[in-house]
Amino acid sequence: MLEGAVGAAVLALTALGLSLVFGVMRVVNVAHGEFFMLGAVIAWFVATSIGGHPAVGFVAALALAPVIAGLVAVLVDRLILKPVKYDPEATIVGTIGVLYILQQTALMTYGPEARPVEPPFSHRIALPWFEWGENGLAMFYPWGLSTNSYKLFVIGAAIAILLAFWLIMTRSKAGLIMRATQLDRETALAFGIPVSRVYSIVFGLGAGLAALAAVLIVPIQQAHYLMGHDPLLLSFIVVIIGGLGSVRGTVVAAVLIGMSDGIISVFLSPTLAKIIATLLVALVLVFRPQGLFGKKPA
Amino acid sequence: MSIGTRSTLLHLGLIALLFVLAFVLPSYHQGNLARIMVLATYAIGYNVLFGYTGLLSLGHAMFFGAGMYGLGLAMQYGGLGVIPAFVVALICAAVLSAVVAMLALRTIGVAFMIVTLMFAQAGYLTVLYFGAWTRGDEGFVIAQSARQIAGLDLTQPTTRYLAALVLFSAALLITARMMQVSFGSVLIGVRENEERTRMLGYDVFRHKLAAVIISGTISGAAGAGYAVLFGYVGATFTSVQYSIFPLLWVLLGGAGTTIGPLVGTLFMFYLIDYSSGLTNAYMLIAGVVLVLLTLFARLGLVGEIRKRWVAWLP
Numbered sequence: 001m002l003e004g005a006v007g008a009a010v011l012a013l014t015a016l017g018l019s020l021v022f023g024v025m026r027v028v029n030v031a032h033g034e035f036f037m038l039g040a041v042i043a044w045f046v047a048t049s050i051g052g053h054p055a056v057g058f059v060a061a062l063a064l065a066p067v068i069a070g071l072v073a074v075l076v077d078r079l080i081l082k083p084v085k086y087d088p089e090a091t092i093v094g095t096i097g098v099l100y101i102l103q104q105t106a107l108m109t110y111g112p113e114a115r116p117v118e119p120p121f122s123h124r125i126a127l128p129w130f131e132w133g134e135n136g137l138a139m140f141y142p143w144g145l146s147t148n149s150y151k152l153f154v155i156g157a158a159i160a161i162l163l164a165f166w167l168i169m170t171r172s173k174a175g176l177i178m179r180a181t182q183l184d185r186e187t188a189l190a191f192g193i194p195v196s197r198v199y200s201i202v203f204g205l206g207a208g209l210a211a212l213a214a215v216l217i218v219p220i221q222q223a224h225y226l227m228g229h230d231p232l233l234l235s236f237i238v239v240i241i242g243g244l245g246s247v248r249g250t251v252v253a254a255v256l257i258g259m260s261d262g263i264i265s266v267f268l269s270p271t272l273a274k275i276i277a278t279l280l281v282a283l284v285l286v287f288r289p290q291g292l293f294g295k296k297p298a
Numbered sequence: 299m300s301i302g303t304r305s306t307l308l309h310l311g312l313i314a315l316l317f318v319l320a321f322v323l324p325s326y327h328q329g330n331l332a333r334i335m336v337l338a339t340y341a342i343g344y345n346v347l348f349g350y351t352g353l354l355s356l357g358h359a360m361f362f363g364a365g366m367y368g369l370g371l372a373m374q375y376g377g378l379g380v381i382p383a384f385v386v387a388l389i390c391a392a393v394l395s396a397v398v399a400m401l402a403l404r405t406i407g408v409a410f411m412i413v414t415l416m417f418a419q420a421g422y423l424t425v426l427y428f429g430a431w432t433r434g435d436e437g438f439v440i441a442q443s444a445r446q447i448a449g450l451d452l453t454q455p456t457t458r459y460l461a462a463l464v465l466f467s468a469a470l471l472i473t474a475r476m477m478q479v480s481f482g483s484v485l486i487g488v489r490e491n492e493e494r495t496r497m498l499g500y501d502v503f504r505h506k507l508a509a510v511i512i513s514g515t516i517s518g519a520a521g522a523g524y525a526v527l528f529g530y531v532g533a534t535f536t537s538v539q540y541s542i543f544p545l546l547w548v549l550l551g552g553a554g555t556t557i558g559p560l561v562g563t564l565f566m567f568y569l570i571d572y573s574s575g576l577t578n579a580y581m582l583i584a585g586v587v588l589v590l591l592t593l594f595a596r597l598g599l600v601g602e603i604r605k606r607w608v609a610w611l612p
Contacts (some may be wrong), residue, residue, distance in 0.1 A: 028408050028411070028412070080589055080592065080593060083593055084592055084593065088407060088408055089354050090592050090596070092354070092356075092408070092411060093545065093549065093588055093591070093592050094588065094589055094592040094593075096542055096545075096585075096588055097584075097585045097586065097587070097588030097589035097592065098585065098589065099585065100581045100582060100584050100585025100588070101582060101585035101586060101589065102585075103581070103585075104579035104580075104581050104582035104585060105579070105582065107578070107579045108577065108579045108582070233419065236412060236415075236416075240412065269427070271423055271426055271427045272427055274423050275420050275423045275424055275427060278416045278417075278419045278420040278423065279416070279417075279420045281416055282401070282402075282412075282413045282416035282417050282420070283401070285405060285409050285412060285413050285416070286401050286402065286404050286405055286413060287404075289405060289409055
């Protein structure tokens, strides 16, 4: 259950980045998973180059990785997406290219090994279990039902980031500008919103969210140059189920899928579960293109 | 000379050139070119849908895989000969593409790309799931003794090259002919302006459906050809990477041109061949080429030549 929650939390952040980019820019970023990978790999580089307590390296990674990934994304936007005028097909082909460039660059510099990053703190926390025993309600700590403090931290951090993001989108001027651009690009431009700058920032922000999610997960999973594949596919699934471009739907779908992923795998073999999941998603896209939570386009 | 005659001459000339090369090339390049022709057949199949009909699929590996596994499994477990197994492969690919088309064609644009990607992913996972028969990522080898047609040994390099040439020529001539008759013009009409084509009274959905089936079946034929000529069937060929490759080849060679797929495959194959000698991160080259093409040469090599110098190129 808790494993599922950790997965869901990280997935929600990653998918939110993809959803944001698609919502505002109408761009399907196929390289999104690679920004996730980039976050994890940078986290490893930062954590190993800064000595001392693992927490110091982790905090540095948490600060640096999203910024670096975001800057790379801004560069991609400026050099590739903007010149092709955000044409849907060209951007997909272009981001596929970016996918391979980032992935293979990681392979050349970071190498093919999977490497762990030490968590900043990790305490075993036993969870209590209540049961009716001989003398009424008894509380005991069974084996197996335990977690560590870092996993709880990941969930907490993800919720905090999601809330902050939601506040920014709904309450701040930056959010207003992004939503305006999303609704109507032309009108936004007419009102003096620097649309092309907004696009760059949004693309960077999306990549930054993916990198942030990766830094959070990297002490649990290891950093590897091919690790972007699964998050990309899952984020696609989440964004499609949640409705392309709908932020609330994205979060709900991420929780749903992240949690159910673990539960389904208990009953079916993981491969079969994945087959069914991908087919279902394809069918959702065919028969309910607005997503399960999205509104029908007018 | 009319445009039709010119393009027929071009295609026949190309086939004749490839035929002569069979006896001239050193064995290493002869082997490469045989592989390139099979992969170019795959690219030709992809081009029918992407180049002519304007539908960008990210899932063609499932059709390639359907042909490959259709033939491979029929030979391995069904004990069929090459020709009947090839027919099985074509049927597999045609049926799969018809089913996928019925569903995926309900969507357009970005959704179509993602739906095809998802279906292909499901196909890849299916191959892994039935690992007991398909041997998953490891794949299986088709016995050398089985790879024969009427006494012709397809493992012998020159025979293999000529078999690849037959496959490639068939695909090339079929698509070239297809684009000369009205069916092809309707496909281009769908690409250029779907609404207008519908207004003119053409059944757009049926033309798209036919395009997917033709495209999928040619891709399947290429997959089956690859399996029988090189004797190996593996899950890698159904992975996302093999859906991206034909897109890359067609874009590089020139989408919507008859000889573009071969040109693109040829260039990309040797580019990767040379660079894999330098680094193991050879897919980096693929990525860079994709980005450069998107930015500077949206028409591809043959497309740019047609635009600048030779307007009649088919």
